[in-house]
Amino acid sequence: MKQIVVISGKGGTGKTVVTGSFAALAKNKVMVDCDVDAADLHLLLHPTVKERHEFRSGQTAVIDKKLCRKCGKCALVCRFGEIKTDYTIEDFSCEGCALCSQICPHGAIQMEENVAGEWFVSDTQHGPFVHAKLGIAEENSGKLVAKIRQVAKELAEKSGLDYVIIDGPPGIGCPVIASLSGVDCALIVTEPTLSGLHDAQRVLEVAKHFNILVKFVVNKYDLNLTMTGKIEEFCREQDVPVIGKIAFDMTVVKALVEGKTIIEYAECAASDEARKIWEDLE
Ligand code: SF4
Ligand code: SF4
Secondary structure (H helix, E strand, O other), X not given: OEEEEEEOOOOOOOHHHHHHHHHHHOOXXXXXXXXXXXXXXXXXXXXXXXXXXXEEEEEEEEEOOOOOOOOOHHHHHOOOOOEOOOOOEOXXXXXXXXXXXXXXXXXXXXXXXXXXXXXXXXXXXXXXXXEEEEOOOOOOHHHHHHHHHHHHHHHHHXXXXXXXXXXXXXXXXXXXXXXXXXXXXXEEEEOOOHHHHHHHHHHHHHHHHOOOEEEEEEEOHHHOHHHHHHHHHHHHHHOOOEEEEEOOOHHHHHHHHOOOOHHHHOOOHHHHHHHHHHHHHO
């Protein structure tokens, strides 16, 4: 079983378009959406949720009004000023440091685990799909990514699947590192802009740090041929192959509007290139 992650270094490069095409092309795989802060692969895969689980992470202080003697000690030590004058704490503002619960002389403050999001195991017409939704203003998306990757890997092993195909998050932060660790190949999708190249360079450094096989795809390459040339030159210098160049194609936009992968929607230059890219990876 092989794990492939599609990443981009920045949002909006067409990463999910490419991953969605793999969902339609690859046989015998599980799909995973690790962009848990702004998940969107479900818009193309139309999952039927089979399992729904709470994701618990972090803690919030809760004051028991029956035990509280209103001495004010907790409010004095909370450096975030989260304890209000009526000795209540709002869930979303508490940083969960637990100092107030340690300081309270009457044992009136308990630390309770937060429900920070949900994760799902679903069926789609393209096979199983593991995905998640992080709650508003919740942190620890790296932990949630690690969780759904573990679930997908176990599902693939149990069902004898050949691939785990991961739609990775943008950027180079904790959720990206959680998406990259232990994969067999990272496909970096970039666009021919200066910021596209810059962010792809950064995420390549992260992937190289983990000694992962890396390949590049340039999306909408024909919108700026000079910049595409610079990306190809950079890849040559880094000894990283560019395995596909997808031209700007209004068919892709129409497919997205209809919530379909480019493979399902129509035969076009973009779907032909996606087929070529998947054959290379396979
Ligand atoms: S320290 Fe404890 S008893 Fe004192 S105000 Fe805070 S919660 Fe109430
Ligand atoms: S847990 Fe920390 S941040 Fe939250 S109310 Fe207590 S002292 Fe303030």
